[in-house]
Amino acid sequence: MGQKISIKLAGRTFNLTAATPEAEQLYRRAADAINARFNDINRSHPGNTVSDLMSLVALNEAVVRLSLQGEMELRQEAEKKLGADLERYLKDALKQA
Numbered sequence: 051m052g053q054k055i056s057i058k059l060a061g062r063t064f065n066l067t068a069a070t071p072e073a074e075q076l077y078r079r080a081a082d083a084i085n086a087r088f089n090d091i092n093r094s095h096p097g098n099t100v101s102d103l104m105s106l107v108a109l110n111e112a113v114v115r116l117s118l119q120g121e122m123e124l125r126q127e128a129e130k131k132l133g134a135d136l137e138r139y140l141k142d143a144l145k146q147a
Contacts, residue, residue, distance in 0.1 A: 057081040060088050060100050087111070 052067040055074050059081055068074035084107055091106045092098075098106075 059084055060104060062100075084111075 052069045053071070053074055054065065055068050055077060056063050056065050057077055058064075066077060068077055087107045087110060088103055091103050091110070095103065095106065
């Protein structure tokens with residue numbers, strides 16, 4: 051069924067259900083990260099509404115996610131190339147043996 055949990059984001063409490071203990075831990079870690087980023091942005095953009103600040107947090111998180119996704123795609127391409135190079139090398143080594 052899941053575990054009922056409460057997390058706070060920018061001072062507001064949200065009641066959620068975590069399917070597993072691991073999911074609960076992820077929710078709590080995510081909330082901590084969001085609150086830390088919210089506090090950083092709040093310090094650098096004083097006077098903005100909570101909604102505006104959370105929009106900036108969301109934008110920042112999306113930029114980080116997209117950047118990591120791009121890095122992962124580059125590494126996957128490099129992995130494929132290395133795999134193909136290794137296959138060619140092994141085929142050549144077997145031909146020479």
